[in-house]
Amino acid sequence: MRFSQTIALVTGAGSGIGKATALRLASEGAKVILVGRTKGKLEDTANEINRSVRIPLAEVFPADVTDAEDVRELAEYVEEQYGDLHVLINNAGGSSNTRILTMSEQEWEYVQNVNLKSVFLVSKALGKIMSEAAKREERNRAIVNVASLSGHQAGAEIPHYSAAKAGVINFTRSLALELSPFGIRVNSVSPGFAKTALTEQGLQNDKFVRAIQRNTALKRVGRPDEIANVIVFAASSEASYMTGSDLLVDGGWLIK
Numbered sequence: 020m021r022f023s024q025t026i027a028l029v030t031g032a033g034s035g036i037g038k039a040t041a042l043r044l045a046s047e048g049a050k051v052i053l054v055g056r057t058k059g060k061l062e063d064t065a066n067e068i069n070r071s072v073r074i075p076l077a078e079v080f081p082a083d084v085t086d087a088e089d090v091r092e093l094a095e096y097v098e099e100q101y102g103d104l105h106v107l108i109n110n111a112g113g114s115s116n117t118r119i120l121t122m123s124e125q126e127w128e129y130v131q132n133v134n135l136k137s138v139f140l141v142s143k144a145l146g147k148i149m150s151e152a153a154k155r156e157e158r159n160r161a162i163v164n165v166a167s168l169s170g171h172q173a174g175a176e177i178p179h180y181s182a183a184k185a186g187v188i189n190f191t192r193s194l195a196l197e198l199s200p201f202g203i204r205v206n207s208v209s210p211g212f213a214k215t216a217l218t219e220q221g222l223q224n225d226k227f228v229r230a231i232q233r234n235t236a237l238k239r240v241g242r243p244d245e246i247a248n249v250i251v252f253a254a255s256s257e258a259s260y261m262t263g264s265d266l267l268v269d270g271g272w273l274i275k
């Protein structure tokens with residue numbers, strides 16, 4: 020129960036890695052605020068968490084994390100309801116397959132917004148609550164940003180996503196420096212290939228799956244909970260001396 024007495028917020032908690040992270044945090048006692056655009060998906064995650072506990076641990080807050088106004092309302096809610104936040108997981112993200120020479124400006128902006136601007140907006144608004152609270156009470160407080168293997172090695176046909184995720188890794192370092200005086204740790208986790216809605220289409224292509232197996236030391240695609248376990252570790256007090264780091268969870272892709 021590493022997260023009892025802990026208030027955590029997970030963006031993109033309605034599916035995939037975000038959902039697995041929210042389930043894991045709640046299973047260890049955290050109260051979790053689930054954020055995403057689709058209320059129904061968030062409610063499904065919340066029901067899964069709450070059906071096994073007497074006092075509900077999960078609540079939903081539908082919001083678009085690329086929209087400054089939505090993020091302002093989210094921060095206002097957290098401030099009014101709890102006056103504090105201990106764990107923030109910036110997980111929402113997405114991409115499309117495209118090439119630089121044919122990419123529209125809108126496609127570029129969409130991918131920068133959902134993967135990088137969202138991390139800035141949410142960290143700014145909720146980091147303020149976390150740092151104010153840290154002046155009143157010293158305890159484990161952490162932010163974990165979900166980056167990607169593509170932030171280390173540019174992926175085929177995802178130049179916009181590769182650029183945004185490299186940005187997330189370096190933004191994490193800047194934020195870690197800025198929030199260190201408050202004892203707030205900031206790290207990123209870079210998943211390799213995990214089976215989620217994001218990769219569903221690609222993973223239906225046998226050639227793509229064989230390429231992943233060939234290029235991954237562990238010879239398989241990862242599961243969302245295998246990524247979530249590392250995110251949750253980085254958020255926990257077990258990682259108390261780690262800040263500004265990126266944790267690569269790629270099944271050994273980069274060593275091949």
Ligand SMILES: NC(=O)c1ccc[n+]([C@@H]2O[C@H](COP(=O)([O-])OP(=O)(O)OC[C@H]3O[C@@H](n4cnc5c(N)ncnc54)[C@H](OP(=O)(O)O)[C@@H]3O)[C@@H](O)[C@H]2O)c1
Binds near residue numbers: 030031
């Ligand atoms: N799966 C992989 O292999 C892999 C590899 C490397 C990195 N990642 C990263 O892992 C993170 C989670 O992805 P996933 O694989 O779990 O995919 P996923 O199942 O598609 O999850 C992404 C979540 O983000 C939410 N989201 C998207 N845009 C949003 C917005 N503007 N505002 C609020 N929420 C938004 C989506 O819900 P709504 O559409 O309902 O808002 C969705 O639940 C992403 O940052 C992704 O880039 C994944």
